[in-house]
Amino acid sequence: MTAETLDSRRRGIFESFLDSKFYRRLSRNFIYRYVIYPVGQMLLFVALAAAVLTLVAYGIAILFPEPRPNIVLADQISKQLPGMIISGVSIGFVYAMIALGYTLVYGVLKFINFAHSELFMLGAVASFFFLSVLNTAGLLTDVHPVLLIIVMVLLSGAFTGLIGVLVERIAYKPLRGAPRLVPLITAIGVSFVLIDLTRIFAAVTINDFNLTLPTREIPALAAPVPFQFGSTTVNVRVSSIIIVVAAVIMLLFLNYFVNGTRSGRAIRAISQDATTAGLMGINVNLMISLTFLIGGAFGGFAGSLYSLNVGTINPYIGFFPGLKAFTAAVLGGIGNVTGALLGGLFIGMTESFLNGTLVYFPALGQRYTDVFTFGVLIAVLIFRPQGLLGERVDEKV
Amino acid sequence: MKTARLVTLAGSAALALALSASLVGAQDSQVIKIASQSPLSGPQSVLGIAIRNGVELAIEQNSQALNDLGFTVEFVPYDDQATAEVGVANAQQIVADPAILGLTGHLNSGVAIPSSEVYNENNLVMVSPANTNPLITDRGYPTVNRICGRDDLQGPTGAVIAANDLGVTSVYILHDTTAYGQGLADYFRAEAATLGLTELGFEGTAEAANFDGIIQPILALNPDLVFFGGIYSQTGVFISQARAAGYTGLFMGGDGFDSSEFAELAGDAGVGTYYTTVAGPASVYPNAAQFIEDYNEAFGEDPQPFAAQAYDSTVIILNGIAAAATEAGGLPTREAVAAAVRATENYEGLTGTITFDDNGDPETAVYFAVEVVSADPAEWSNNTIVASAVLPSPLFALQQAEATPSS
Amino acid sequence: MAPILEVKNLSKSFGGIRAVRDVSISIERGSMSSIIGPNGAGKTTLFNLLTGIYKADTGEILFDGKNLVGKRPDQVNAAGVARTFQNIRLFHNMSVLENVMVGAHSRLKVSLWRTLFHVGGFNEQEVAVREKALNLLKFVGLAGKGDELSRNLPYGDQRRVEIARALASDPKLILFDEPTAGMNPNETQDAIGLFRRVREELGVTVVLIEHDMRVVMNISEHIDVLDYGAKIAEGTPDEIRANPRVIEAYLGRRHSKVDESANPEVA
């Protein structure tokens, strides 16, 4: 869009490339548009975040070579670097997937779905019940693990997607068009209700609060995979790899859905201008439900994958990942799907790096990680109020 | 319209009448109430409900002495929601009920401290099953007691065992940023420093699920032992993840680890973990096995941490009331009950033998270091004791030192 | 006498679109002038630049000898420039009187101390501002409607409230953005009378953005014409009427490469 409105005199090499015949033909190619380009984008974001943070970390190491006696910061960072990047990427993808739910809903309804973090939690809880049922039936080890995880993630996503739609129909739809404060408060209420209902359900069915997934029964998930980086060996949990692979696949689907399908275009149209979209014959209600379905499903996917990674969950786990994912969405530019991805990865990586380096500063420590993360958010918002990739919306006067 | 309303009104009035009529008539005996306060809702409700259940079981099984004196004992559980406002508001309501003669609670020191101000102002005796914060009893209130250990004794015990019995030279200390966890970690840290252990890190984290980022520096520093001041629901998950990430050293914690659910959460990674506690495994206390059985029968689950302590606390209160009532020859005053509870001597409970000192701490408590032997929760009671130490409470130690001046 | 407003080489771009380019305008003190131009010519953007709602990329805005570039809208208002909006922007759930009282904000002494303790002439000021607002309502022909909610007024009256609200800040210059849009001929005639009285009775310099050529030609002493963000002509109504570039801009338009729908100025 920018390319065609740019003044011809100001066109640079990049714009010329975007305008070239080669690129036009390339951009029409399905594989390029929906696989290579988005994957490239993700790789770029990961590499970018990793590079920036690594530089910052070594920069700090130069400033404070020995923050504590007998600790050479640069050495420690070198030792931890692969591990920090891997854990940052895996949690970053989880944040990104949750952030997508916030951002999609914000895009169409312009409101913060506070209850989204509870859909994430429900996805995790659904996965627990799915695996538990299989486990009690003794089927857990019979099914191929890959198939098992695919079914689990999809079922959890479907479940949370439906809950998302249900919540929208019951709690948000009657409020459409009301001032922003109203649905926000409702969402906070819904969040409480979902947490407590889950707690009651877990208490009544299995009489417990902490839900431990029977993943240890699955041999394929139990053993870590060792990776060799120079002299250091990093044990990567299988679940971390699953998170990254699954998240990439899901995000490719989402990208295809939003940019390549009629429904996706309809949703984008609504996010531009709901009234006009309605006049153009788009079924706005249906599309909003679809948005909640997809947003909710992504929350559920994230919750499901997360539960696989952490092993134990409870009805209250939604809050912090939800908050961080929301931060990620705002950081990337709320309403912007690519921004959510970038924001999620960036927050995940930042957190991982902060955890890995703050520990060497006795006056600070990891307990300040969240303070710093929020500090980054506030700093970004002050200098770029629309977020990293958000478009600046000048109000029409 | 109007008739409909009238009918509803009449109907509900009739129902209310019938309801009250069908109730058992006035009791002949005098009612004594025991209250409990613990979080029954919210994320900490597992532990809070365990406390509540322990009290209920204790009252059910140990009211006979009071019944013989002509009293009925009733139980009133309060939910403090783990927040100070609610705890204090409940406390005010509790002390306003003259029938309530004793209270078992709380779970959180942050709630117990302000609430116990109210109890103490109104002479109501409180016995805490779970508050290990030194401040609870250090205020020297005549009404405030506890049967659990103190962080300032438990933490150092862990450090001593780590240095002397486990041959550890470097430690990495974590805590859950709560008053309990951080307090424990602080005391462990101080003792570890005096014992010459190298401290590789001291960190607090409220994270409950994903410890990836926290584990990275631990892997890089590779300490001999990771000490975690926290509750099993957090630490069990941490240990499972740390092992999976390749940490090979030892784990240690405090009585917050002491739950069969720890085994479930940590899995195989939890085997070989050490924790310190004042309540040894059931094998040490023969009564405990019976308690576990009764508890299971009554509530359909294994007792969670603090259930047994709550049971003991309540029995101590019941005994105190019975003693005071016998002396008074009728309904005792709250002051008398408080004094009787404070005078508790050599009470043989599920979790140890208790004699209170003048501050309300157990005069001596046995601090055990226990090793987890199995990933099977059912095997939790078979955990082995690797070391134990009998430690006097600070006040008792002081008194003893004064009584026997060193020559 | 020096012009009250002098705009020199003002430019503003949005993304790739240059909404206002190199515009220079001079407004005589006490005059009544208009800015005209086809849809999307950059008129409203120009007003937004003048009032500080947008920040100019380059150029100068000299008002009464002071440079307004970089000033916030409230500072511009305090300096003596008031405006109305193309799409009426009243505070809908406030009463008509309160709307006008808000308009006087920059002329009030606002301090927490006075407000909390009702000292330092707080009460007198409140009485005075209320009196002033009532007078202004009388001036625009809305006497007795002060207690109505502004959202309940008919369209034409809402325009009047907006004018009264703008006047409440005692401006030296007032900018009307299409003030007669959507009015019937009778209402338009009344409005023209009101504009004249604003200038003559209150001595405020008036600048209009207008589409209705009869209005423009009827009341303007001076007209500036914008097209594609640039000024293409200026002069008296007669001169403008005869200017071939203006005629071309309005009638014989060449097709443009600029995508009008992408212009933020439209709508």
Place this chain on the structure above:
Amino acid sequence: MTTLTALSPQPQPQGWREIIRRPGPALALLIAYIAFTTMALFGLDRTALWYPLMQIIFVPMFMFAPFLVVSAPIKTIYKVILGGVLLLLLMPLLGIYNPSWLGLAIQICVFTGLALGLNIVVGFAGLLDLGYVAFFAVGAYAWGSLTSPAGTIFTVNGWSVSPGAFYVFLIIGAAAAALVGILLGLPVLRLRGDYLAIVTLGFGEMIRVLARNADAPINFTNGAQGLHGIASPPVPGFVISFTASIGNTLGFRMENPNAVAQQLSFYVIGIIIIALIVIICRRLIDSPIGRAWTAIREDEVAALAMGVPLVKSKLMAFAMGAAFGGAIGVLYASKQTFIDPDSFQLLSSITILAMVIVGGIGSIKGVMVGAMLITLLNLSMLTNLSLQINSLKNADAVIPIVNFHFSDWPSELEPAKYGRLLFGLILVLMMIFRPAGLLPEKRRKLELTERREEVDEEPMIRDTPSGVPQERS
């Protein structure tokens, strides 16, 4: 000031409604109501089976009486007299009779103050603040760190202040919180509404993290251990003797008259603070500042163009709201004598917000009612509901016909466990059916309902199959 006579024409009351609108009958009814609830509370039998239920009914009824007095169509002089009798005579008497009611009244004062403070930010200026509890914490820690024997940098160095400084600290706490509000507000108030919500939420959490960690290297807050033994203002001698003599004359049983006197003085301080806050709120809203806030809430750009300095006005709202939070924090800390970081959770911020919303955003009276109701719900009603079930259990009560034994009531269904569920449901239902709150502010009511009407007229649901607009790729 300006009367909004044109707003919602009052429907003509009929029948008995009309009668109670007349001053005479209204006054009689009001006195009867107050007398009845007061007598009922004095007459409650603490050992009765239905005691908890009676508390659920009569305590809120009594607490609601002041609002009835204020809204009743009676002469101002009667309002003042009745209000004075209620707040300064009956409530203290009831409080001496049963100190737990006094405790509730103090908590209601605390939360009313907080809700009124947040109402300035959210209700008047329209800025959504999800971290309001941070200012509360600033006030509480300002007083706590200077008087607690826990060994903060101040008390260790002997800079502790005497308990008598409490009244000065009400102002210092307010000023400190206002300063923090300004420091936070300066960078973030330029942000759009949604962003402001998340930044303030994050800020609230950050304050808690800081409170938790500011025990090392320099101890300001004593970290997670919290500050205990925070000083309370000295109780004047006459309050103690008053309490004791009342107790003796009326034969109330008191465990500790000194403690009751202490509570009584907190109650009086609370009432005075609330009265001041209400006066300040009214003065603010009826002033150029208040009009500027309303204008900003309605249309930022128009307000700006009309000369309203946006950031300055917002900052003023932020600072005022924060100041109330800070002053109340001082009161809370000294009343509670113990604070720790967990006293200032996000949930508290949301609870305070819920009070504002449920009562009627922007409406001073509404917010006070909301604060009262939710405080009672949180601290008394839910607790008493479970106590009621518990006492029915203990008495082996049976519901006839269905033959339900209360002893069979599963412990999983204890009402206390569902506090948050209920809270959430209230928020959702309230927003759907009464978004402007229980006692809506007139202007806000219009704002909160207008857009819904507009939407109803919009053709949102289309029967035609979905068409897709031309894509510009």
